[in-house]
Amino acid sequence: MRLSGAVGEGEIGGVLSCAAMGEPRVLVIHPPVSVARDFIDYPYFADLGAVQLAAVVERELGVERVELVDAFALPGARLRWRDDGRAQLGVEVDELLAQVAALGEGSPFAAIVVAYTVFHRPPHRDDVLAAVLEGLVSAAGAERPAILLADCYQSGQHYVEVSGDAVLASYPEVDTYIKYEAEVTVPALLTRLLRAGERPSGSHRGASPVLDELPFPAWERVDLDAYDAFKRSVVADLGRPVWTFPIDGRTMPLVTSRGCPFTCIHCSSNPETPRGQAKLQRRYSPERLREYLRFLAGLGATRLEVSDELINVNERHFDVFLDEVEALDLKFDCPNGMRADYLLPRHLEQMRGRVGMLSVSAESGVQRVVTEVVRKRLDLQAVEDAARHAHEAGVPLMIHYMIGLPGETAEEINGTLSFALELWDEFEAWPAVQYATPLPGTELAERVAAARGDELPKLPVVEDWGPYFQTAPSGEVEGVSGEALESFMWTFQQRLNASQGAKKLIMNVTYVCNNRCTFCAVGTRTQLDGHPTRQREKLVEYRKQGVVMVDFDGGEPTLNPELIPLIKSARAMGYERVNVTTNGRRCVYEKYASALVNSGLTTLLFSVHGHDARTHAQQVGVAEAFEQTTEGIRNCLRYAPKGVELGMNITVTKGNHDKIDELAALCWDLGLRWMNIQFLTPFGRATSWVAPDTQVAADHAVEVMDAWAGKIRFQVINLPFCFMPKHRHLMQGDLAKLERHMVFVNNETVNLAEYLAERRVRKPVCKTCPHACFCGGFYELDQVPEPSWLISAEDLVRPLDDPRRHESVPAGFSDRVKKRLRDEGVETI
Numbered sequence: 001m002r003l004s005g006a007v008g009e010g011e012i013g014g015v016l017s018c019a020a021m022g023e024p025r026v027l028v029i030h031p032p033v034s035v036a037r038d039f040i041d042y043p044y045f046a047d048l049g050a051v052q053l054a055a056v057v058e059r060e061l062g063v064e065r066v067e068l069v070d071a072f073a074l075p076g077a078r079l080r081w082r083d084d085g086r087a088q089l090g091v092e093v094d095e096l097l098a099q100v101a102a103l104g105e106g107s108p109f110a111a112i113v114v115a116y117t118v119f120h121r122p123p124h125r126d127d128v129l130a131a132v133l134e135g136l137v138s139a140a141g142a143e144r145p146a147i148l149l150a151d152c153y154q155s156g157q158h159y160v161e162v163s164g165d166a167v168l169a170s171y172p173e174v175d176t177y178i179k180y181e182a183e184v185t186v187p188a189l190l191t192r193l194l195r196a197g198e199r200p201s202g203s204h205r206g207a208s209p210v211l212d213e214l215p216f217p218a219w220e221r222v223d224l225d226a227y228d229a230f231k232r233s234v235v236a237d238l239g240r241p242v243w244t245f246p247i248d249g250r251t252m253p254l255v256t257s258r259g260c261p262f263t264c265i266h267c268s269s270n271p272e273t274p275r276g277q278a279k280l281q282r283r284y285s286p287e288r289l290r291e292y293l294r295f296l297a298g299l300g301a302t303r304l305e306v307s308d309e310l311i312n313v314n315e316r317h318f319d320v321f322l323d324e325v326e327a328l329d330l331k332f333d334c335p336n337g338m339r340a341d342y343l344l345p346r347h348l349e350q351m352r353g354r355v356g357m358l359s360v361s362a363e364s365g366v367q368r369v370v371t372e373v374v375r376k377r378l379d380l381q382a383v384e385d386a387a388r389h390a391h392e393a394g395v396p397l398m399i400h401y402m403i404g405l406p407g408e409t410a411e412e413i414n415g416t417l418s419f420a421l422e423l424w425d426e427f428e429a430w431p432a433v434q435y436a437t438p439l440p441g442t443e444l445a446e447r448v449a450a451a452r453g454d455e456l457p458k459l460p461v462v463e464d465w466g467p468y469f470q471t472a473p474s475g476e477v478e479g480v481s482g483e484a485l486e487s488f489m490w491t492f493q494q495r496l497n498a499s500q501g502a503k504k505l506i507m508n509v510t511y512v513c514n515n516r517c518t519f520c521a522v523g524t525r526t527q528l529d530g531h532p533t534r535q536r537e538k539l540v541e542y543r544k545q546g547v548v549m550v551d552f553d554g555g556e557p558t559l560n561p562e563l564i565p566l567i568k569s570a571r572a573m574g575y576e577r578v579n580v581t582t583n584g585r586r587c588v589y590e591k592y593a594s595a596l597v598n599s600g601l602t603t604l605l606f607s608v609h610g611h612d613a614r615t616h617a618q619q620v621g622v623a624e625a626f627e628q629t630t631e632g633i634r635n636c637l638r639y640a641p642k643g644v645e646l647g648m649n650i651t652v653t654k655g656n657h658d659k660i661d662e663l664a665a666l667c668w669d670l671g672l673r674w675m676n677i678q679f680l681t682p683f684g685r686a687t688s689w690v691a692p693d694t695q696v697a698a699d700h701a702v703e704v705m706d707a708w709a710g711k712i713r714f715q716v717i718n719l720p721f722c723f724m725p726k727h728r729h730l731m732q733g734d735l736a737k738l739e740r741h742m743v744f745v746n747n748e749t750v751n752l753a754e755y756l757a758e759r760r761v762r763k764p765v766c767k768t769c770p771h772a773c774f775c776g777g778f779y780e781l782d783q784v785p786e787p788s789w790l791i792s793a794e795d796l797v798r799p800l801d802d803p804r805r806h807e808s809v810p811a812g813f814s815d816r817v818k819k820r821l822r823d824e825g826v827e828t829i
Contacts, residue, residue, distance in 0.1 A: 040465070211258065211283065338359065387423045498774070524684050526791040538747065683759070
């Protein structure tokens with residue numbers, strides 16, 4: 001179907017043959033754009049469409065009759081942050097208009113073509129674009145030029161389908177609007193204007209060009225040095241600590257193909273293809289593709305930003321591309337992703353060292369959703385194979401997923417997140433998870449609207465769809481609310497952040513203790529101090545890995561005479577945060593308290609498990625402990641230098657779970673403003689006999705935390721999210737375990753989360769829980785204490801690379817760990 005005034009591809013040749021006659025000139029403009037802080041696609045390369053269109057108009061009308069003004073490639077082009085929080089890219093509007101005025105002086109333009117991108121938030125009246133158009137009209141006066149607003153669509157970037165009438169209503173300065181690709185229709189309309197005075201009007205559906213017949217983009221008309229400076233400003237000022245797809249050297253955009261032959265319901269590729277018709281992909285021929293790449297290399301390009309919707313679906317095409325890139329020694333990235341099932345190991349070998357990040361799309365980690373919901377003809381085994389092969393080839397890989405699809409259940413969302421994390425943990429395949437966003441014009445949008453029973457409502461971010469992919473679900477699907485989707489995403493991001501290597505080291509410096517707590521996780525272990533030389537070796541090992549936080553724990557760490565020297569050693573090595581967890585009893589001696597708080601530690605946590613001497617003694621097994629601990633806290637507060645933070649740890653038991661309010665009051669009265677509420681871990685002496693009813697204890701803790709909110713800072717540790725669904729922000733202490741490694745007294749090292757997971761179980765409720773991907777489940781406590789963990793003194797002094805140091809594995813220790821040791825040839829008892 002052709003819109004009003006459309007010009008068919010077959011009409012162009014005869015019309016354009018007379019185009020070089022006469023004096024009137026044409027200007028092509030790529031205007032500045034503004035984007036939200038969270039955006040989709042790559043707006044700093046959005047000028048490719050305008051530069052390509054300018055080349056076509058030059059060829060058809062004559063180079064001397066065409067000017068190009070690219071707001072990204074003028075001196076002074078940069079990224080700047082606006083007062084409304086959006087980033088504006090390019091020169092200021094006044095600078096752009098000044099450049100237009102200079103070019104038009106003495107020879108006015110008969111027509112001005114302004115590129116219209118998805119970043120102008122169609123059909124909303126974008127303030128930047130509006131200012132450009134208003135300025136063009138104002139400067140022209142009564143004899144203003146024809147103004148054409150053209151999508152200049154190149155494929156690859158998301159397309160927001162809106163009616164031409166809506167766009168024209170937003171921009172009354174415009175004579176005509178050209179949807180989709182512009183290279184055929186715009187030159188035809190310009191020729192009619194220049195030859196016959198036929199001023200274009202209304203909406204036009206752009207016809208698709210044959211790619212091989214297009215001239216290369218008019219980059220020779222662009223100040224490439226200014227363009228490079230603009231991109232350096234983007235890198236410097238956008239505020240991203242890591243760039244997934246680097247912009248370095250002379251990075252230039254291109255497309256080697258347009259469109260995609262697949263029919264995934266969420267995709268806005270091939271927007272000009274009517275629903276129900278087969279999608280097509282058009283590609284440059286191998287010869288033309290080679291010429292194109294050599295053209296860009298000749299301009300000094302060092303890295304290519306390939307915006308194809310799908311570059312590797314045709315094997316020959318992709319082979320030609322890789323061979324020529326290798327021959328020209330170019331780097332490249334394909335941010336839109338590739339088909340995992342068309343990605344061969346030999347392709348990965350050629351990509352090594354050339355791509356900043358390889359990208360593929362899984363869409364979901366559940367095969368039913370991929371096949372029946374997304375309708376992506378893809379076997380997820382191909383995604384796993386791609387992850388494995390990329391890892392083996394040393395090629396960084398990112399895999400795209402989305403959650404919140406119509407027809408997708410909560411359990412399937414967890415399946416996707418689990419699949420994504422498995423490939424991340426095993427192959428370091430970065431999981432890029434986004435919300436399924438129903439862009440207008442896609443089948444996804446139609447299905448979402450149909451499920452709601454009404455028209456797709458406006459979204460409340462000034463019609464800007466970009467941030468929704470990253471920051472906000474678009475509504476409820478299959479009984480999964482928008483709030484629940486946000487919980488799925490929040491938990492996933494927390495899990496992902498925590499799984500990027502050790503960030504904190506926890507070192508048990510001793511198992512010796514002067515308390516005998518009923519719940520002690522290490523209470524059944526041989527009472528020995530760690531060896532200072534070996535423990536310093538561990539500190540060095542983790543510091544070399546970039547770890548800057550260490551906790552010294554026990555037993556009771558203050559009973560180890562090497563504790564203060566270890567703290568000083570850690571600070572000398574560069575550890576920025578040093579914490580000690582203590583029962584505080586030795587700090588009853590003022591001299592020791594002063595030495596400890598001035599040793600270089602940054603935080604000191606006191607274990608207090610009762611608000612009075614009787615309750616505390618019932619938990620720790622020592623009658624005088626309460627008085628010594630509380631006096632030790634006072635001493636430490638008295639001598640602590642500025643910058644050292646002191647807090648309280650409580651462990652919730654059957655004997656104190658209903659007294660957390662009194663413990664909070666004690667915390668406040670002692671002068672502490674930080675309190676950790678820890679639930680039991682089923683190790684050592686902790687058994688079901690000392691455990692309270694978890695929900696009752698959690699409810700009481702919530703009441704206390706709410707009552708003291710703003711006065712005391714709380715953290716909750718060792719508790720599944722479902723017990724405190726509205727207080728997840730206080731449960732970071734539990735979430736962070738995945739990024740913590742623990743060194744036991746005998747130098748055995750474990751990942752803390754994996755270690756604790758040995759005693760967790762999943763229940764049916766976990767299948768649909770939004771926090772399942774980062775919650776180990778429920779602790780199972782035995783009725784009897786853990787068997788003794790017998791440690792030999794010899795084990796403490798063996799070098800860390802001596803396999804015999806594993807001899808002293810405890811009876812009843814994890815079967816998984818035992819198997820690993822047996823596989824290494826180590827005998828266990």
